[in-house]
Amino acid sequence: MITKRIIPCLDVRDGRVVKGKNFLGLQDVDSPVELAKFYSSAGADELVFYDITASAEGRTIFTDILKETASQVFIPLTVGGGINSVEDFDRVLKCGADKVSVNSGAIRNPSLVGEAARLYGDQCVVLSVDIKRVDGVFRVFARGGRENTGMEAIEWIRRCTGEGAGEIVVNSIDTDGVKQGFDLEMLEAVCDAVSVPVIASGGAGCIEHFITLFQALPRVDAGLAASIFHFGEVRIRDLKEEMKAHGIPARI
Amino acid sequence: MIAIIDYGVGNLFSLKCSIASVGHEAVVTGDRSVIEQADKILLPGVGAFRDAAAKLKATGMEDVVKEQAEKGKPLLGICLGMQMLFDKSYEYGEHQGLGLIPGNVKPISEVIDPSLKIPHIGWNALHFCRKSPLYRYVKEGEYVYFVHSYYAADCEESVTALAEYGALLTAGVERENVYGCQYHPEKSGETGLKILQAFCEL
Numbered sequence: 287m288i289t290k291r292i293i294p295c296l297d298v299r300d301g302r303v304v305k306g307k308n309f310l311g312l313q314d315v316d317s318p319v320e321l322a323k324f325y326s327s328a329g330a331d332e333l334v335f336y337d338i339t340a341s342a343e344g345r346t347i348f349t350d351i352l353k354e355t356a357s358q359v360f361i362p363l364t365v366g367g368g369i370n371s372v373e374d375f376d377r378v379l380k381c382g383a384d385k386v387s388v389n390s391g392a393i394r395n396p397s398l399v400g401e402a403a404r405l406y407g408d409q410c411v412v413l414s415v416d417i418k419r420v421d422g423v424f425r426v427f428a429r430g431g432r433e434n435t436g437m438e439a440i441e442w443i444r445r446c447t448g449e450g451a452g453e454i455v456v457n458s459i460d461t462d463g464v465k466q467g468f469d470l471e472m473l474e475a476v477c478d479a480v481s482v483p484v485i486a487s488g489g490a491g492c493i494e495h496f497i498t499l500f501q502a503l504p505r506v507d508a509g510l511a512a513s514i515f516h517f518g519e520v521r522i523r524d525l526k527e528e529m530k531a532h533g534i535p536a537r538i
Numbered sequence: 539m540i541a542i543i544d545y546g547v548g549n550l551f552s553l554k555c556s557i558a559s560v561g562h563e564a565v566v567t568g569d570r571s572v573i574e575q576a577d578k579i580l581l582p583g584v585g586a587f588r589d590a591a592a593k594l595k596a597t598g599m600e601d602v603v604k605e606q607a608e609k610g611k612p613l614l615g616i617c618l619g620m621q622m623l624f625d626k627s628y629e630y631g632e633h634q635g636l637g638l639i640p641g642n643v644k645p646i647s648e649v650i651d652p653s654l655k656i657p658h659i660g661w662n663a664l665h666f667c668r669k670s671p672l673y674r675y676v677k678e679g680e681y682v683y684f685v686h687s688y689y690a691a692d693c694e695e696s697v698t699a700l701a702e703y704g705a706l707l708t709a710g711v712e713r714e715n716v717y718g719c720q721y722h723p724e725k726s727g728e729t730g731l732k733i734l735q736a737f738c739e740l
Contacts, residue, residue: 287702289661289681322697326727331661362683362725382551384725407585409657409685483659500688507660537661537681 289466289535290500291331291508292522293485295516296321298367299338300348303516322355322363325515328522330361331537334387334510337367349381356382364412370395379410387412387455390428392446393435403450408482411453415439417472418459424472431459439472440479447480454480456508458488465491465514468499473506483507493520493528500534540738541576543566545597548584553616555685556724560735566689573602578740579611587629587643587688590618600636607638612715612740615671620711620718621688629688639713641693650704657687660710662701662721670698670712671740672719675732682709682721682729688739689720715722 287523297304302316322333335355337348340497343369346461356363366387375386386406392398392413403411416427417439443454456476458469468489478483486499487510496509529536540557542550542564550566557564559582564580565572573579581603583590594600599626607613615623627643635643647656661681666673684701690708699710701721711718717737723730 287663288658288684291660356552358559358729360552360556360559360724361727379549380551382549382555383550384552409584409659453659476595481655483655507655 287536289331289537290506290529291326291485292329292459292496292525292536293364293508293510294325294330295334295336295487295510295512297336297512298348298351299337300341300344301351304338304456318351319355319358321516322359325522326359326361329526329538330522332362332364333359334364334366334535335383336387339366339368349377352378352381352383355421360366366412366414369419370397372401372405375406375410379406385410385412385453387414389414389416390430393426393428393437394517396445399446399451403452408450408452411451412453413443413446414455414456414457415443416457418510424475427459431462440475443476444479447482451482453483453485455485455487458518461489462487464489467491467495468509470502473499473503477505478502488510490514490520494524496525497528497534500529501532539576540564540578540580541573542566542580542582543589543594543599543603545571545593545599546592547590547618548582550582552677553580553582554722556731556734557738560731560738562735562738568597569597569598570602570720573606577611578711579603579606579613581613581619581622583614583616583620583622585618585719587618587621587627588631588633590632591622591627591635593630596697604636606639607636607716610715612737613638613717614737615716615718617686617720617722618722620720621690623716623718624690624693624713638716639693639696639711639718640697641690641711643688644691646689646705646707649689649707654704656708657685658701658703659685661726662703664699664709665706666699668698670710670717672710672712672717672733672736673699674736676729676736680729682719682723682726682733684709686720690718
């Protein structure tokens with residue numbers, strides 16, 4: 287039986303992990319390579335590297351880091367951040383990424399998802415969407431959640447999966463950072479709309495929130511989080527044990 | 539030395555690194571003489587069957603791989619590389635494979651519950667149906683990483699491992715010196731590395 291995936295997300299700026307302080311037992315807490323190795327051995331099912339670098343120089347450092355990680359960590363690796371063209375897909379895929387996550391790049395250039403899917407296959411294209419309720423409507427936000435695009439989120443997601451997006455990361459701005467649990471209402475609306483895998487992001491504060499997620503919405507395939515893993519608030523091994531105890535398929 | 543066949547399909551970086559991490563040397567190559575000298579061959583593959591099969595042929599790799607396998611050199615096909623080992627694929631039409639293992643590649647939508655998602659993507663458990671040297675370091679029920687929408691059918695006598703996804707899907711095959719895995723061992727953590735190590739030690 288296929289298992290529910292647990293995915294830590296690492297924000298990388300100038301070759302270092304942001305939000306990586308106080309991490310248990312690691313010498314070099316800011317090293318993306320060290321952290322990736324740590325998560326892989328702790329039982330992470332996949333990793334997301336998110337490049338939040340602005341400079342061209344930082345981008346080169348990022349691809350070097352990616353290469354070093356991919357040569358030592360043998361679980362699926364998704365890369366996002368700064369993906370605006372098929373050349374960007376090519377750049378990170380050559381460095382060992384398995385999937386590429388697009389967000390603002392797809393909003394600016396709506397043909398990007400389709401072009402990339404034709405070149406690299408649907409399984410390679412992950413659509414990441416930052417969604418916020420505005421007057422009761424799910425709206426797509428761009429530029430790291432700062433800009434309301436005015437687009438209705440479900441319609442946008444449907445359109446992108448039609449073009450070939452193979453997975454959807456639903457990041458609820460409404461629940462992100464609040465640590466009160468995933469946005470079940472938003473996730474359910476997305477699951478109703480698409481048949482590709484859906485990854486929940488935003489709101490996880492403890493193990494219980496993952497259990498609730500997978501029990502309430504069995505159609506959600508994976509849970510993604512960053513700081514709770516980085517700060518050791520949730521240990522992946524404990525989370526997986528708890529999932530198993532609740533009858534949720536997990537890889538241990 | 540292990541030759542990873544380079545025919546312009548997919549990302550071979552992880553595969554090369556995974557072989558290095560189990561202590562063996564791998565060369566990504568499309569050079570006939572290098573492949574002839576290699577001890578073993580890895581045939582990777584992602585994307586659509588038709589495109590990949592056409593590229594394998596156009597680069598001259600189809601003949602080399604077939605010829606070397608027929609001489610008895612161990613060959614491991616991975617994901618689409620495994621699917622190409624069979625006679626035919628019915629992915630968007632009907633396409634010829636290498637014919638090294640009897641069987642056909644068919645859409646998983648024909649056999650699984652319609653409520654399940656396609657592709658079959660994620661970590662799933664291996665269930666062994668017969669002994670294979672490839673799995674000598676792996677226990678029943680260990681997890682490997684899958685991404686596929688088509689599966690190998692009509693190949694019962696070659697199946698070594700199955701994965702349950704609304705139906706029992708072919709996960710591993712073996713026929714003499716020719717091996718195949720539908721999952722990605724290079725992306726399947728420790729379990730995948732143990733499988734690659736066993737292949738390198740054949």
